[in-house]
Amino acid sequence: MKLLDSYLIKEIIFPFIFGIAAFTSIIAGSTLIFQLVSQAMKYGFGVLSTIQLFIYKLPAVISLTLPMALLLATILVIGRLSSDLEILALRSAGVGMFRIMIPILSVGLAISLGNILFNESVVPRANYYAEVLLNNLKKTNISIRENVNLTQYDDKGFPLRIINVREVNEKTLQDITIAEYESGRLARVIRAEYGNWDAIGGWVFNNGVMHVLLEQSSQDLMVIHFEKEIINLSLNLLDFTTRKQSHDEMNARELMAFIQKEALLGKNVNEMLIQYYLKFALPFACLIFTMIGAAISFQPHRRSSAMGMGLSIIIILGYYIIYSFGLVLGINSIIPPLIAAWIPNIIVGTFSLYLLNRVSNQ
Secondary structure, three states, rough: OOOOOOOOHHHHHHHHHHHHHHHHHHHHHHHHHHHHHHHHHHHOOOHHHHHHHHHHHHHHHHHHHHHHHHHHHHHHHHHHHHHOOOOHEEEEEEHHHHHHHHHHHHHHHHHHHHHHHHHHHHHHHHHHHHHHHHHHHHOOOOOOOOOEEEEEEOOOOOOOEEEEEEEEEEEEEEEEEEEEEEEOOEEEEEEEEEEEEEEEEEEEEEEEEEEEOOOOOOOOEEEEEEEEEEEOOOOOOOHOOOOOOOOHHHOOOHHHHHHHHHOOOOOOOOOHHHHHHHHHHHHHHHHHHHHHHHHHHOOOOOHHHHHHHHHHHHHHHHHHHHHHHHHHHHOOOOOHHHHHHHHHHHHHHHHHHHHHHHHHOO
């Protein structure tokens, strides 16, 4: 049986590498290269910079093509084994269908786990370096935002605080304005010349004034001038002064930390939670594509390479149609974010198990 496992694993390696090359070329050629050439012409950077950007963006494309490549490899390998009657010979020798599937599914599982690690370690850094390089080529400063504007909401969706910071100089907030609300009603306006973070007391604002609107009348104000005032803020404003990284530039741990900070502002984090779960669901599609590829390929008739490629494209389109519907349902809070991210894997995986069980009982 070890000989059978080794044989099947070796058979799937070359089609898998061919699939990576084929699908990466298709995706990179149809979208990535055209986009980079357009940006190079628009902003006037050279060929070497364009090549460097292409290299930085390539890991994300490869991560996307790994499940597709496994699907194509599985269809081609099992199709060839079926057409050459090797599957029939194995089953005649008493080797069950699921036993034949073990090495193939093991490859799919191993690639899934490897793809998760690849997405966590390589892809976010490559995407970040690509964005930094592109902004540098555009002559755009992305290190500090001179104007920080935040709106924090309460549980009922009413504004809780509106915060504006004109600039940050060595972790000191300059020219701070905070409008605080109670049940949607403006209660206080605080202005301070500068502020610093105190690890024990919280935010310390200096040289400022506080306007308090009295509840008895919307026209009555109490004005308090202060040289030093401790402000109870649950937010670390310095976290919002640097350029926000996109979801593709963060690994799962960083994205979850970002989601928790956004939740403190009272924002709807459903879409971000979906992106978090997709960091595991999409790489795991390697195993799912291996299963569906095997399920439709265990047939005793010949399949050409062209038919295998065409069948792979049809399955990929079906998977991403389900994926798109899941995103829509999740973003609109119709289904939980976890289900929205995993629903294509659940549907395609369940259908694959049904087909495999049906084939094995024939």
